[in-house]
Amino acid sequence: MSELTNLTIAEAREKLLAKEITAVELTDSYLKAIDAANETFNAYVEVTPDNARKWAAISDEKIAKGEAGDLEGVPVGIKDLFGTEGVHTQACSHILDGFKPRYESTVTQNMWDDGAVMLGKLNMDEFAMGSSNETSYYGAVKNPWKAEGDDTALVPGGSSGGSAAAVAAHLCAGATATDTGGSIRQPAAFTGTVGIKPTYGRCSRWGIVAFASSLDQAGPIARDVRDAAILLKSMASVDPKDTTSVDLPVPDYETAIGKSVKGMKIGIPKEYRVDGMPAEIEALWQQGIEWYKSAGAEIVDISLPHTKYALPAYYIVAPAEASSNLARYDGVKYGLRMTGDDITDMYEKTRSEGFGDEVQRRIMIGTYVLSSGYYDAYYLRAQKVRTLIKRDFEDVFNAGVDAILTPSTPSSAFAIGDTEMASDPIKMYLQDIFTVAVNMAGLPGISVPAGLDGKGLPLGLQLIGKPFEEETLFQASQVIEDAAGRFTPSKWW
Amino acid sequence: MTVDLETVKRVAKLSRIALDDARAEKMQGDLNGILGFVEQLNEVDVEGVEPMTSVVQMEMRKRADKVTDGDKADDVTANAPASEDHFFMVPKVIE
Numbered sequence: 053m054s055e056l057t058n059l060t061i062a063e064a065r066e067k068l069l070a071k072e073i074t075a076v077e078l079t080d081s082y083l084k085a086i087d088a089a090n091e092t093f094n095a096y097v098e099v100t101p102d103n104a105r106k107w108a109a110i111s112d113e114k115i116a117k118g119e120a121g122d123l124e125g126v127p128v129g130i131k132d133l134f135g136t137e138g139v140h141t142q143a144c145s146h147i148l149d150g151f152k153p154r155y156e157s158t159v160t161q162n163m164w165d166d167g168a169v170m171l172g173k174l175n176m177d178e179f180a181m182g183s184s185n186e187t188s189y190y191g192a193v194k195n196p197w198k199a200e201g202d203d204t205a206l207v208p209g210g211s212s213g214g215s216a217a218a219v220a221a222h223l224c225a226g227a228t229a230t231d232t233g234g235s236i237r238q239p240a241a242f243t244g245t246v247g248i249k250p251t252y253g254r255c256s257r258w259g260i261v262a263f264a265s266s267l268d269q270a271g272p273i274a275r276d277v278r279d280a281a282i283l284l285k286s287m288a289s290v291d292p293k294d295t296t297s298v299d300l301p302v303p304d305y306e307t308a309i310g311k312s313v314k315g316m317k318i319g320i321p322k323e324y325r326v327d328g329m330p331a332e333i334e335a336l337w338q339q340g341i342e343w344y345k346s347a348g349a350e351i352v353d354i355s356l357p358h359t360k361y362a363l364p365a366y367y368i369v370a371p372a373e374a375s376s377n378l379a380r381y382d383g384v385k386y387g388l389r390m391t392g393d394d395i396t397d398m399y400e401k402t403r404s405e406g407f408g409d410e411v412q413r414r415i416m417i418g419t420y421v422l423s424s425g426y427y428d429a430y431y432l433r434a435q436k437v438r439t440l441i442k443r444d445f446e447d448v449f450n451a452g453v454d455a456i457l458t459p460s461t462p463s464s465a466f467a468i469g470d471t472e473m474a475s476d477p478i479k480m481y482l483q484d485i486f487t488v489a490v491n492m493a494g495l496p497g498i499s500v501p502a503g504l505d506g507k508g509l510p511l512g513l514q515l516i517g518k519p520f521e522e523e524t525l526f527q528a529s530q531v532i533e534d535a536a537g538r539f540t541p542s543k544w545w
Numbered sequence: 546m547t548v549d550l551e552t553v554k555r556v557a558k559l560s561r562i563a564l565d566d567a568r569a570e571k572m573q574g575d576l577n578g579i580l581g582f583v584e585q586l587n588e589v590d591v592e593g594v595e596p597m598t599s600v601v602q603m604e605m606r607k608r609a610d611k612v613t614d615g616d617k618a619d620d621v622t623a624n625a626p627a628s629e630d631h632f633f634m635v636p637k638v639i640e
Contacts (some may be wrong), residue, residue, distance in 0.1 A: 253603075416557065482561050
């Protein structure tokens with residue numbers, strides 16, 4: 053029965069509706085795969101088999117009655133950042149020990165309304181702060197990919213490392229993820245999967261543990277472009293509970309797939325050609341350009357002059373927002389509490405014990421840049437730079453560019469416990485160099501697997517679109533998938 | 546700009562994070578690394594540029610001013626490390 057886990061969502065949907073397979077069989081196959089492999093990958097921090105079987109049985113009833121939703125019977129994994137009623141929701145932090153929300157996030161509720169089946173909660177960097185999944189209180193996640201002839205365990209990227217690893221290892225049909233600076237697209241690139249961060253405001257943030265509220269967006273990680281389109285259609289909605297949710301109908305993204313890109317203008321930003329970029333990434337980018345040329349698209353050289361300032365501006369804006377959002381974890385309302393001599397001592401000990409090093413660093417940076425006397429020099433300046441970054445994109449789109457093609461990451465997956473990364477936080481931050489400007493400007497971005505590097509590890513290309521033109525991204529990224537093919541790790545587990 | 550050890554301790558206090566001397570020193574190095582990295586923003590000419598407040602230009606959505614939720618004291622206190630009769634219990638604040 054294990055071959056059922058090889059089905060894409062689109063394929064599973066067809067077989068379920070044709071009653072060739074049942075949702076219970078499909079769910080059981082995934083639960084069996086998780087049982088066999090989760091100890092190896094550490095992708096799930098909580099598995100919910102009883103609920104999954106119960107929901108799958110309901111899906112089978114709905115299919116029998118002809119009442120199937122768009123994701124009926126599709127087994128999915130949920131990043132630990134999404135509030136799931138009565139189920140482990142801890143942002144993979146020690147400080148949220150034992151937290152089980154009494155509510156359901158809008159995004160996951162949308163998926164359950166469409167018939168999806170939850171398999172469990174997925175590992176991630178603590179509070180989504182990290183690019184390797186190593187800051188998780190629950191430990192690192194292993195990438196299903198290994199370099200050829202090398203047994204070193206690699207990171208799956210982060211922060212949505214559990215989501216990406218679970219999708220790549222076929223431990224779920226698809227997964228939810230979130231992206232504040234690259235947390236969907238970088239892990240997707242590292243694992244040979246497709247990940248899309250939609251336009252800010254497309255998916256409701258209600259019920260998702262907040263990191264940096266002006267940048268956070270939910271999106272899917274999936275095995276191919278079509279599955280990503282199917283998942284995003286279900287996840288996205290207009291939500292009165294999130295005031296930044298944008299009042300625009302959600303299109304049927306799947307219909308965009310397969311449309312020709314003839315005449316489409318694809319911009320190639322010169323600022324993304326950074327010093328020290330590996331030659332194979334440069335070559336892959338060039339390969340992408342050739343694929344679009346062959347498909348009839350027009351390639352135009354563009355400039356996004358403030359690109360290099362996106363990452364430093366992000367490391368002011370995101371920590372500032374995080375320091376404010378994470379003020380609520382104080383040992384009073386939920387999670388961990390340490391005992392102290394008085395209430396302040398209790399707060400300080402709880403937060404010192406409950407937050408990991410990276411989270412503490414960011415809270416401190418955020419507190420410092422917002423503190424009296426420094427606000428203008430840091431935060432206000434960063435917000436002005438952000439305006440300039442967004443203007444760069446607007447200028448390019450106003451000049452007729454439909455989408456922008458860049459590499460997704462400056463490297464392929466690196467080793468767990470990489471000493472260079474561990475000794476210098478900035479090195480890790482640079483992982484987001486190609487993805488972070490998209491968050492700063494609120495734009496949609498998708499990472500699609502485009503090839504393997506010399507070590508046999510997957511690399512991705514990123515497409516950046518205009519606000520709320522996710523359809524263009526699905527349409528255009530299918531060109532890469534068609535040309536590059538799909539990438540599945542050879543099974544060693 | 547760099548921060549000295551005293552500033553690190555002050556910021557830790559503001560952040561409500563207990564930091565012993567050894568960790569404060571390590572944190573000082575980390576923070577100075579990050580502050581050094583963001584320093585390059587000073588190269589950018591931001592004269593006359595409006596700071597961004599929202600990436601999507603939209604009018605703040607409003608709703609009718611009426612009660613839409615409530616009676617959830619059980620839910621609100623369900624996850625508290627210590628609670629009694631729908632109150633959060635904390636160490637004594639006033640002597």
